[in-house]
Amino acid sequence: xxxxxxxxxxAEAAGCKVQTIRYYEQIGLxxxxxxxxxxxxxxxxxxxxxxxFIRHARALGFPLQAIRDLLSLGDEPDQPCEAVDAIARAxxxxxxxxxxxxxxxxxxxxRMVEQCRGGRIADCRVIEVLSDHTRREMFDHAVxxxxxxxx
Amino acid sequence: xxxxxxxxxxAEAAGCKVQTIRYYEQIGLxxxxxxxxxxxxxxxxxxxxxxxFIRHARALGFPLQAIRDLLSLGDEPDQPCEAVDAIARAxxxxxxxxxxxxxxxxxxxxRMVEQCRGGRIADCRVIEVLSDHTRREMFDHAVxxxxxxxx
DNA sequence: CTAACACCTACAGTAGCTGTAGGTTCAAGG
DNA sequence: CCTTGAACCTACAGCTACTGTAGGTGTTAG
Numbered sequence: 001x002x003x004x005x006x007x008x009x010x011a012e013a014a015g016c017k018v019q020t021i022r023y024y025e026q027i028g029l030x031x032x033x034x035x036x037x038x039x040x041x042x043x044x045x046x047x048x049x050x051x052x053f054i055r056h057a058r059a060l061g062f063p064l065q066a067i068r069d070l071l072s073l074g075d076e077p078d079q080p081c082e083a084v085d086a087i088a089r090a091x092x093x094x095x096x097x098x099x100x101x102x103x104x105x106x107x108x109x110x111r112m113v114e115q116c117r118g119g120r121i122a123d124c125r126v127i128e129v130l131s132d133h134t135r136r137e138m139f140d141h142a143v144x145x146x147x148x149x150x151x
Numbered sequence: 152x153x154x155x156x157x158x159x160x161x162a163e164a165a166g167c168k169v170q171t172i173r174y175y176e177q178i179g180l181x182x183x184x185x186x187x188x189x190x191x192x193x194x195x196x197x198x199x200x201x202x203x204f205i206r207h208a209r210a211l212g213f214p215l216q217a218i219r220d221l222l223s224l225g226d227e228p229d230q231p232c233e234a235v236d237a238i239a240r241a242x243x244x245x246x247x248x249x250x251x252x253x254x255x256x257x258x259x260x261x262r263m264v265e266q267c268r269g270g271r272i273a274d275c276r277v278i279e280v281l282s283d284h285t286r287r288e289m290f291d292h293a294v295x296x297x298x299x300x301x302x
Numbered sequence: 303c304t305a306a307c308a309c310c311t312a313c314a315g316t317a318g319c320t321g322t323a324g325g326t327t328c329a330a331g332g
Numbered sequence: 333c334c335t336t337g338a339a340c341c342t343a344c345a346g347c348t349a350c351t352g353t354a355g356g357t358g359t360t361a362g
Binding site for chain 2: 318319321326
């Protein structure tokens, strides 16, 4: 059966916007599908599978370049899957790094908001914490240049 | 003392690139500093404080609009700090959401890479998991349009 | 037949920088 | 005094991964 979907239904099937599909086609992630007599794209089942693959990988945070690599690896089923594995592990490592980073942010933010006792802005710990990172020594050793500044 | 820093030293002090400072000035986060006779920017201590504030807030993940709001709130020290607090709490909430989301990604990615036993790509669980999300029912109910497709 | 909607291309905009081209200015060494 | 090279200047393009808009054409239901 060669039933085909218009771009709107393809987008619905993949859970993305119509423009996103056109974008993927434009950057070469999706093949250019055949068109109807009226020049409208008609997607076959295989195209939708590919699109769904992309969307699922995106949902897992894979960048488009990684997805590009995965797709071309997927076209060589007899090759060993080390490269595939490496991409997935890199993504896992990236996610883990980001979690660690965000957890550090979370604790600093928590400390900050918990110290705020709801007074005036002048006394606000949030502003204070954010402000308190100037390096004065840069000024102490600064050499005045020309024109403007102390005489 | 009206010692002033050129943009390179200011960038060094704030731990950012020269272009970033010019960008902040361009979008109105930093005031336009006075210039030397040769048209070079000269930053006062107060400018560097403001820049350091921005960089610290950015390091905590605050978006520039939030920083813009925090900066203008900081200019009204006698106001209650509720609004400041709300921005910080919103950022905390955002970070927490992202952590939750990334933790879900992490477990799905982990499951995926752990299932891979290092065979051929054709049998690779990574590719399989990413592929296996097509909604066939879209095709079952699809109505053929014009021109291309089954006769 | 017509109204409403889906589709088409092409391009601009989003966040938050970063890099480049092509040209001054400045500080220091000879 | 002159030159060299680093640091500065403006203006603009590019990055990721879309998303939105304008202005036009195709398709379909009533």
